[in-house]
Amino acid sequence: MSNRTPCCIPDCRRTSADPFYEWICPKHWALLTKNERRVWARHKREARRFGQPIRLEAYNRTWQSLKRRISLGSSLNAPVS
Numbered sequence: 788m789s790n791r792t793p794c795c796i797p798d799c800r801r802t803s804a805d806p807f808y809e810w811i812c813p814k815h816w817a818l819l820t821k822n823e824r825r826v827w828a829r830h831k832r833e834a835r836r837f838g839q840p841i842r843l844e845a846y847n848r849t850w851q852s853l854k855r856r857i858s859l860g861s862s863l864n865a866p867v868s
């Protein structure tokens with residue numbers, strides 16, 4: 788199990804077989820809005836095209852805010868608009 792990546796949302800026990808630095812499981816990912824997922828998809832596309840995130844600060848900030856959104860959403864069980 789040591790080389791599996793756990794979902795980075797607290798209390799979630801899902802893991803991924805891929806060696807991500809951090810990972811959000813599909814169940815938690817589904818809690819995000821279409822718009823939030825689209826913002827992240829744009830970062831991912833840039834990172835893939837250039838081989839690395841070209842706006843690392845924005846990339847990291849987006850990831851942190853997605854995580855915070857999911858954590859809040861899952862504990863309060865209500866979407867933050």
Ligand SMILES: [Zn+2]
Nearest residue numbers: 794799812815
């Ligand atoms: Zn999860």
